[in-house]
Amino acid sequence: MSDLASHIAARIGAKNVISDAEQLKPHLNEWRGRYSGRTPFAAYPGTTEEVADIVKLCVAAGAKITPQGGNTGLVGAQIPDGEVLISLRRMNRIREIDAANDSLIAEAGVVLSNVQNAAAESNRLFPLSLAAEHSATIGGLVSTNAGGVHVLRYGMMRDLVLGIEAVLPDGRTFSGLKGLRKDNTGYDLKQLFIGAEGTLGIVTAACLKLYPQPAAREVALLAVPSADHALALLHRMKAATGAVSAFEVMNRLSVEVTVKNVPAVRDPLGGAGALAVLVEFEAAHADGLRNAIESALTAAIEAGEAETALIAENAGQARVFWALRESISAGHKPEGAQVSHDISVPVSATPSFLARANAAMEKRCPDVRIVAFGHMGDGNFHYTVMQPEGADPAAFPGPDLTQLVYETATALGGSISAEHGIGVARRGDLARFKDRESLTLMRAVKRAIDPSNVMNPRVLFE
Numbered sequence: 001m002s003d004l005a006s007h008i009a010a011r012i013g014a015k016n017v018i019s020d021a022e023q024l025k026p027h028l029n030e031w032r033g034r035y036s037g038r039t040p041f042a043a044y045p046g047t048t049e050e051v052a053d054i055v056k057l058c059v060a061a062g063a064k065i066t067p068q069g070g071n072t073g074l075v076g077a078q079i080p081d082g083e084v085l086i087s088l089r090r091m092n093r094i095r096e097i098d099a100a101n102d103s104l105i106a107e108a109g110v111v112l113s114n115v116q117n118a119a120a121e122s123n124r125l126f127p128l129s130l131a132a133e134h135s136a137t138i139g140g141l142v143s144t145n146a147g148g149v150h151v152l153r154y155g156m157m158r159d160l161v162l163g164i165e166a167v168l169p170d171g172r173t174f175s176g177l178k179g180l181r182k183d184n185t186g187y188d189l190k191q192l193f194i195g196a197e198g199t200l201g202i203v204t205a206a207c208l209k210l211y212p213q214p215a216a217r218e219v220a221l222l223a224v225p226s227a228d229h230a231l232a233l234l235h236r237m238k239a240a241t242g243a244v245s246a247f248e249v250m251n252r253l254s255v256e257v258t259v260k261n262v263p264a265v266r267d268p269l270g271g272a273g274a275l276a277v278l279v280e281f282e283a284a285h286a287d288g289l290r291n292a293i294e295s296a297l298t299a300a301i302e303a304g305e306a307e308t309a310l311i312a313e314n315a316g317q318a319r320v321f322w323a324l325r326e327s328i329s330a331g332h333k334p335e336g337a338q339v340s341h342d343i344s345v346p347v348s349a350t351p352s353f354l355a356r357a358n359a360a361m362e363k364r365c366p367d368v369r370i371v372a373f374g375h376m377g378d379g380n381f382h383y384t385v386m387q388p389e390g391a392d393p394a395a396f397p398g399p400d401l402t403q404l405v406y407e408t409a410t411a412l413g414g415s416i417s418a419e420h421g422i423g424v425a426r427r428g429d430l431a432r433f434k435d436r437e438s439l440t441l442m443r444a445v446k447r448a449i450d451p452s453n454v455m456n457p458r459v460l461f462e
């Protein structure tokens with residue numbers, strides 16, 4: 001390994017190869033402390049050619065590779081366990097903005113908020129938005145097919161990528177960095193790298209779709225009596241305004257523990273509603289948007305779909321509404337033993353999922369506490385099951401509860417991972433819950449592109 005490190009250092013410069021334990025620490029520990037790893041060294045290439053040469057040198061030395069971006073992934077896939085770590089952080093240039101094509105080419109190490117800012121400077125919008133946007137990189141977001149709060153209107157990363165450049169596991173470069181919206185020339189190969197979690201190659205750049213900047217944005221927070229009412233409300237607001245860009249749901253307990261545990265977060269609804277629902281709207285014209293929202297909310301209250309509705313009067317109030325939603329992950333962490341899930345079901349099945357999963361949890365572990373929140377407009381819940389208050393954490397049947405959550409989601413045609421991915425955390429669950437033919441095809445793709453299992457060898461598959 002020290003020979004390999006020296007050869008790589010000779011190619012990319014000694015200062016760009018690190019083996020000092022202190023300097024490696026931030027790469028080897030996940031921010032929540034759930035995963036820690038080891039690596040002989042980390043290499044920081046600055047160009048696609050350097051990435052390709054590093055990969056060739058690793059292959060020649062029989063070394064395996066873990067690509068890493070911002071280290072914000074939630075399923076442990078970016079933490080090496082003996083593999084060479086290739087950090088893309090130095091590849092942080094925006095290569096091109098083609099505003100007339102509504103596209104932007106960013107290198108893999110560009111942080112998401114920098115892409116958003118660059119798009120805004122060209123009077124365009126890059127709509128991907130999530131709480132890790134000041135750390136997560138384009139390479140990581142592509143490789144996890146990230147979602148976030150605006151999927152309802154703009155889709156996931158998969159829908160926002162026009163082209164990809166990637167270094168393959170043998171060091172060749174896939175040059176698919178086109179800015180085309182239409183290209184029917186056989187298999188859409190770029191899609192293979194999106195959501196592959198670094199198992200098929202190293203993404204070095206992506207051509208991303210841009211949109212017009214919305215001229216008007218409004219945010220409403222509603223107290224809603226049930227998930228069935230929330231579903232009716234979603235469709236009412238979509239039909240009445242044509243402008244819904246986010247539809248986020250928080251169950252009452254999720255709001256209560258967040259207000260209790262996160263300083264400065266408050267509940268503007270004052271405790272009303274079995275569910276708090278945050279709806280964001282975007283439109284090209286301010287004219288008429290506010291009126292359309294107010295009329296639709298009045299009708300929703302008359303129909304019993306909402307008990308109370310608040311519309312943010314200014315950007316500060318909108319931030320207060322969003323702060324509640326964005327603090328929920330932190331809000332339930334101090335509440336003892338818990339298991340978290342990131343499931344999706346068809347949007348129409350969201351009320352059934354909550355009813356069935358809640359009943360299954362209560363049956364297996366009476367008095368269990370459930371925090372259910374997330375992107376209901378996409379059929380996606382972050383569903384955390386917490387130990388009964390005051391109970392012995394050691395007696396908490398977490399694995400059994402996870403099994404029941406996944407059985408409930410898949411029985412409704414859902415998925416065990418809506419947006420966070422499989423990584424090393426959910427490999428066993430993927431083997432259990434993904435259908436046999438899909439798994440066989442996935443393994444065939446991996447073997448075809450990475451026959452020696454060089455790239456992220458412990459990820460996705462057991």
Ligand SMILES: Cc1cc2nc3c(=O)[nH]c(=O)nc-3n(C[C@H](O)[C@H](O)[C@H](O)COP(=O)(O)OP(=O)(O)OC[C@H]3O[C@@H](n4cnc5c(N)ncnc54)[C@H](O)[C@@H]3O)c2cc1C
Nearest residue numbers: 069070071072073077078137139140146147148198203419
């Ligand atoms: C607070 C917080 C909120 C979040 N909210 C959301 C959310 O709302 N929606 C959502 O979808 N996700 C969310 N996430 C997870 C988010 O998707 C990931 O954090 C992000 O996509 C990973 O980007 P990263 O640069 O940090 O990649 P890393 O964490 O470094 O890596 C993630 C994966 O991508 C691979 N990888 C990284 N770079 C490359 C590359 N250049 N080429 C090939 N493979 C690569 C890694 O090997 C690993 O498999 C959240 C995370 C946090 C911490």
